[in-house]
Amino acid sequence: MTARIIDGKAVAADIRQQVAAEVAAFQAQSGITPHLAAVLVGEDPASAVYVRNKQNACSKAGFKSTLHRLPAETTQDDLLKLVRELNADREVHGILVQLPLPKHIHEQAVLDTVTPLKDVDCFHAENVGLMVQGRPRFLPCTPHGVQQLLLASGTEVAGAHAVVLGRSEIVGKPMSMMLVQRGAAANATVTICHSRTRDLAQLVRQADIVIAAIGQPKFVTADMIKPGAVVIDVGINRVGEELVGDVDYEAVKEVASAITPVPGGVGPMTIAMLLKNTLTAARIQSGN
Ligand code: GUN
Numbered sequence: 318m319t320a321r322i323i324d325g326k327a328v329a330a331d332i333r334q335q336v337a338a339e340v341a342a343f344q345a346q347s348g349i350t351p352h353l354a355a356v357l358v359g360e361d362p363a364s365a366v367y368v369r370n371k372q373n374a375c376s377k378a379g380f381k382s383t384l385h386r387l388p389a390e391t392t393q394d395d396l397l398k399l400v401r402e403l404n405a406d407r408e409v410h411g412i413l414v415q416l417p418l419p420k421h422i423h424e425q426a427v428l429d430t431v432t433p434l435k436d437v438d439c440f441h442a443e444n445v446g447l448m449v450q451g452r453p454r455f456l457p458c459t460p461h462g463v464q465q466l467l468l469a470s471g472t473e474v475a476g477a478h479a480v481v482l483g484r485s486e487i488v489g490k491p492m493s494m495m496l497v498q499r500g501a502a503a504n505a506t507v508t509i510c511h512s513r514t515r516d517l518a519q520l521v522r523q524a525d526i527v528i529a530a531i532g533q534p535k536f537v538t539a540d541m542i543k544p545g546a547v548v549i550d551v552g553i554n555r556v557g558e559e560l561v562g563d564v565d566y567e568a569v570k571e572v573a574s575a576i577t578p579v580p581g582g583v584g585p586m587t588i589a590m591l592l593k594n595t596l597t598a599a600r601i602q603s604g605n
């Protein structure tokens with residue numbers, strides 16, 4: 318069997334178009350242009366590209382976006398000061414602090430300072446808590462994007478065994494919680510694997526759905542995949558000049574029934590879901 322390719326670029330384009338229409342309607346009715354403020358600290362080239370892509374997507378969908386670029390030597394206090402200014406700025410609806418931050422800055426302290434109503438990444442404990450309790454204000458962008466791909470590909474998630482590789486705060490942990498909730502693209506039985514998991518390959522072989530988010534190039538090999546499984550690759554690893562996922566794509570696509578490519582799979586979805594959250598943030602703050 319050769320797997321169906323799940324085209325994240327196309328699914329994301331549809332969602333972005335739908336968000337753009339909602340932004341136009343919201344603006345016509347409220348007179349408010351939803352505004353995302355992005356903060357980029359330092360010179361990490363990959364982060365610079367991600368932030369630029371997010372800003373371009375904002376402009377195309379009718380959002381206002383501003384970029385606050387700070388040098389790598391910025392102190393934590395100065396960064397916190399900027400975040401507090403953005404919190405207080407009534408013209409700003411969403412705040413995105415691009416990660417990773419330079420090593421001398423305590424990431425959690427910065428993320429804790431973003432006011433929950435503008436936390437469009439859904440990293441704040443209040444928003445994570447609401448999501449885990451099944452009454453989300455925002456949904457975390459990458460896991461929400463994965464769910465949209467499962468929906469768009471017609472994958473039966475309810476009752477399926479989903480194995481999530483990775484327990485990061487950005488992807489693995491929230492992803493697992495979202496898959497186990499009641500709702501669409503959910504109601505799964507979830508196993509979370511990580512660096513200390515025993516017999517990891519044996520567990521992955523039992524999966525109907527595999528979500529790889531560990532940041533290790535081509536870690537998931539064809540022998541770990543049950544024939545017909547759906548494979549979602551969240552990894553983006555730079556190997557020389559090439560971008561590769563966490564999945565050995567060429568081999569795994571011969572075993573899986575559906576698979577996401579890297580690039581062009583999950584990546585574009587993260588941006589589309591960020592736009593959705595920014596519109597939600599503008600709606601909440603306008604009392605709409
Ligand atoms: N760095 C890698 N992924 C993300 C993300 O989704 N949001 C932010 N803010 N930084 C990231």
